[in-house]
Amino acid sequence: VFRQQLSQHCEGLVTFINAAQVLSLDNAVKDSQLVYEHTLEGETQQVEVTCQLIIMADGGRSSLRADLGMHSHNKNYEQVAVVVNVALDKAHQGLACERFTADGPMAVLPLLPEQGQYYAAIVWTQPADQAATLAAMDDEEMRVALQNQIGFRMGEFRALGARQIYPLALSVAEEQARQGLAVIGNAAHTLHPIAGQGFNLALRGVFALAEQVYKACQEQAPLGDLTYLNAFLATSSRDQKMTVHATDQIMQLFSSRQKTLTWGRQLGLLAMQNIPLAKTVFTRTAMGLDQPLADVLPLPVRQV
Structure with missing residues (x-):
């Protein structure tokens, strides 16, 4: 459903390529280059793409991140x-x-x-x-x-x-941006699902990156300029650190069988159930509504 809605909103602006395998990625030059392989009507083709910015979102087991020597915690x-x-x-x-x-x-x-x-x-x-x-x-x-x-x-x-x-496992990429390259989603941070925060954190990262891409467009700068990508990191890294730490602590709390922690979490859950303000604060935090979102306005299509 999400894919269908995305396709409708981006019709004529985005090309979707299914079942593609990235063969190489090079962001060491002025423009980033990507070579991928895909099969169309039984014929396998290799395609080279030159662009200003590559956004890498190939999941928690990112092979591209490893190929580029981007280490993770x-x-x-x-x-x-x-x-x-x-x-x-x-x-x-x-x-x-x-x-x-x-x-x-x-x-x-x-x-x-x-x-x-x-x-x-x-x-x-x-x-x-x-x-x-x-x-x-x-x-x-x-x-x-x-x-x-x-x-x-x-x-x-x-x-x-x-x-x-x-x-x-918890996995956080130690490097999430280079000239002409940004890493987002699970490729940047994979969390324990206990608090359901992985997707919310990824969406906020998308907003933060979109804000900087929008600014680059406004200022007629290359989309992959490291100035804008570092600004994206400055925003997203604070959010990441807080969310990763909170999720890890919740996981430790609810996985422990120590009696004191067991009693503590039971009291906490009872408090949330019976104190409306506590429930509201927790719910807003869990939904990411206490984090500032980028003010990204619709912008005209720009040929880059």
Whole structure:
């Protein structure tokens, strides 16, 4: 749905190229150069692109970042996330929920209905040593295990989609901008999903970068000028540090089995449930609404 909306808004301005493999990337010259390979109508082609700015967003396991010698700070949480879509027997009303279990959090996220059938995406955190057991479960065993953990608040789980199992780790790129190159999204920072902040942080990074691209356009400067990219980093790095630290601390708090921490988090959750102001502050922070967003105005298309 998001891809369809993006395509409609960018019609005539953006070229989407599917199933492309980047072969090389060079930002050491005045203009950045990118060579990619893709297959079109059974024929494999190599295409070279010259541009002022390359925005790299190839995910948490960014191979391009490694190829460019961009190191990252990593922390292994020794956990895995099981991600699976489930069909529900009733409407979810747009409700999302999260449960904190002894082994890790479990989130249920509503998806758009299709032909009257409601679906949800489940993210289930488990210790890494359980990965093989989880992978070996058949669909019915997995369905029952998920239902037992979540309960029936969102109804009965029916058919399951294909499941994916991912290792969970914190990863923050130590270098996120060079002349003609910006790194955003999970390629720049991959967080534990416990607080659901990875996507929000990525969107705020996009806003911060868009603000600087807009300024470069206004001032008729190259889009990849390091002056603007450093300004982007100055804004986004503060946000990153706070969000990464908060997410890591929440993960440590809710994964610990120490009694004092267990009592503390239970009191905190009760306070949020019963004190409206505390709930409002937490919700705004979790949604990223307490972070300033870039004031990016619509600008005319500029040939670069």
